[in-house]
Amino acid sequence: MTDIANTLTVDGQTITFEPGQTIMQAALAAGVFMPHLCYNPEFKPHGSCKLCTVTVNGRPQSACTIAAMPGQEIQSDTPELNSRRRVLLQMLFVEGHHFCPGCEKSGNCQLQALGYEMEMLTPHFNHFFPDRGVDATHPDVMIDFGRCIMCELCVQASRDVDGKNIFALAGRGLASHVTVNSPSGKLGDTNLAVTDKAVEVCPVGAILRKRVGFAVPIGERIYDHDPISVKALEPDEA
Amino acid sequence: MSKKPVAKKTAKAAKARKPAKKPAAKKPARVAKPLKAVTAKKPAKPAKAEAAASARKPKLRIATTSLSGCFGCHTSFLDIDERILQLVEIAEFDRSPITDIKHCGPCDIGIIEGGVCNAENVHVLREFRANCKTLIAIGACAINGGLPALRNHLDVTDCLTRVYCDRAGGKNHTVPNDPELPLLLEKVHPINEVVRVDYFIPGCPPSGDAIWKFLTDLITGRMPRLDHELLRFD
Numbered sequence: 001m002t003d004i005a006n007t008l009t010v011d012g013q014t015i016t017f018e019p020g021q022t023i024m025q026a027a028l029a030a031g032v033f034m035p036h037l038c039y040n041p042e043f044k045p046h047g048s049c050k051l052c053t054v055t056v057n058g059r060p061q062s063a064c065t066i067a068a069m070p071g072q073e074i075q076s077d078t079p080e081l082n083s084r085r086r087v088l089l090q091m092l093f094v095e096g097h098h099f100c101p102g103c104e105k106s107g108n109c110q111l112q113a114l115g116y117e118m119e120m121l122t123p124h125f126n127h128f129f130p131d132r133g134v135d136a137t138h139p140d141v142m143i144d145f146g147r148c149i150m151c152e153l154c155v156q157a158s159r160d161v162d163g164k165n166i167f168a169l170a171g172r173g174l175a176s177h178v179t180v181n182s183p184s185g186k187l188g189d190t191n192l193a194v195t196d197k198a199v200e201v202c203p204v205g206a207i208l209r210k211r212v213g214f215a216v217p218i219g220e221r222i223y224d225h226d227p228i229s230v231k232a233l234e235p236d237e238a
Numbered sequence: 239m240s241k242k243p244v245a246k247k248t249a250k251a252a253k254a255r256k257p258a259k260k261p262a263a264k265k266p267a268r269v270a271k272p273l274k275a276v277t278a279k280k281p282a283k284p285a286k287a288e289a290a291a292s293a294r295k296p297k298l299r300i301a302t303t304s305l306s307g308c309f310g311c312h313t314s315f316l317d318i319d320e321r322i323l324q325l326v327e328i329a330e331f332d333r334s335p336i337t338d339i340k341h342c343g344p345c346d347i348g349i350i351e352g353g354v355c356n357a358e359n360v361h362v363l364r365e366f367r368a369n370c371k372t373l374i375a376i377g378a379c380a381i382n383g384g385l386p387a388l389r390n391h392l393d394v395t396d397c398l399t400r401v402y403c404d405r406a407g408g409k410n411h412t413v414p415n416d417p418e419l420p421l422l423l424e425k426v427h428p429i430n431e432v433v434r435v436d437y438f439i440p441g442c443p444p445s446g447d448a449i450w451k452f453l454t455d456l457i458t459g460r461m462p463r464l465d466h467e468l469l470r471f472d
Contacts (some may be wrong), residue, residue, distance in 0.1 A: 131391035
């Protein structure tokens with residue numbers, strides 16, 4: 001039984017994996033990009049954005065949470081799955097406030113980069129235009145709640161890496177939102193430091209360091225030349 | 239409020255001047271010479287062939303307009319530079335800042351920049367939809383409301399009162415209500431929330447190259463696609 005090869009196939013391509021790896025980890029290690037938004041290699045995956053949904057032996061599964069097993073036949077880069085991913089992105093775009101021309105994160109934003117990757121030309125659905133507010137009370141960090149996609153990475157980073165427990169998700173369904181753990185509910189009343197992992201980990205433009213916006217000129221930003229499918233496979237990128 | 243029409247006029251005048259200058263400066267220099275050379279050898283044939291070709295295939299009609307946009311996308315459209323000469327060989331412009339025609343007639347392609355922020359925008363947009371076989375939303379404002387949509391979480395009445403009535407120094411200021419002024423909508427809408435839209439070219443603005451790629455794909459019957467370098471939301 002120990003002779004079963006640790007291989008699976010992604011879109012027909014055979015991939016070798018280490019036991020214990022998830023499908024996402026195995027694919028990325030083998031140089032196969034799978035679109036993902038809430039997954040960050042440094043954190044425990046929780047499979048909430050569903051962008052990495054692939055079909056494993058015909059059944060839809062989140063690639064970031066399902067263990068790689070020998071003989072799995074996985075479909076990922078197919079027109080059907082990509083059009084579903086595009087719809088997920090469109091819903092994220094209309095639900096929040098994602099006005100790229102006015103956002104510091106533009107060009108470095110994973111949500112935007114995935115929009116490019118999936119050739120999303122329009123958000124299609126009716127926009128919510130939510131008014132979730134901005135918290136600029138912290139001297140070095142600001143948070144624009146309208147841009148938050150509830151990926152929970154700041155919650156994990158603050159709890160598991162920084163040991164500060166500054167962020168949490170509150171509410172349910174459409175009302176779910178990120179809250180700040182301080183008596184006033186304001187970022188300025190927390191012990192958040194600008195060097196915290198929670199500040200760095202935001203994949204979109206919700207948590208931003210102050211006074212560094214637009215420092216990198218257009219043309220030199222992360223996704224200006226290479227798409228996220230190339231950048232995500234580079235060793236120093238998330 | 240006399241500002242608005244004046245600003246519109248100057249913008250239109252500027253647009254009208256630009257394209258007029260470009261072909262005028264380039265056409266005689268570039269086109270006249272080969273034409274002379276041709277006429278010296280074969281006077282009638284090319285003209286006949288051209289006429290026959292144009293008689294066989296009527297030119298595409300293209301209309302463009304800006305709703306609540308900044309004309310940035312139109313400016314970017316002019317960034318196709320001398321390729322506009324290739325375009326006018328197979329197409330002619332209906333309503334557009336280039337022609338200054340006021341109402342859109344039956345067209346093959348309608349290009350809309352800007353979102354829908356007032357009653358006039360709705361009328362213009364519906365006129366385009368009724369007349370254009372293919373309607374293209376161009377730029378962030380037409381696609382997601384863009385910059386004007388930043389007012390969507392504010393109360394319009396409150397905005398107008400603050401701007402026109404509450405300013406220091408003035409007395410008896412009222413919100414302008416000339417019947418010629420289009421009424422503002424409660425919210426700014428992307429154009430696909432008002433009419434059906436066939437294609438979208440994102441960007442703020444999309445580059446001239448992106449517009450050229452998209453239009454040439456569309457006109458030649460290919461599925462319009464933008465590569466990574468041309469697809470931009472900002």
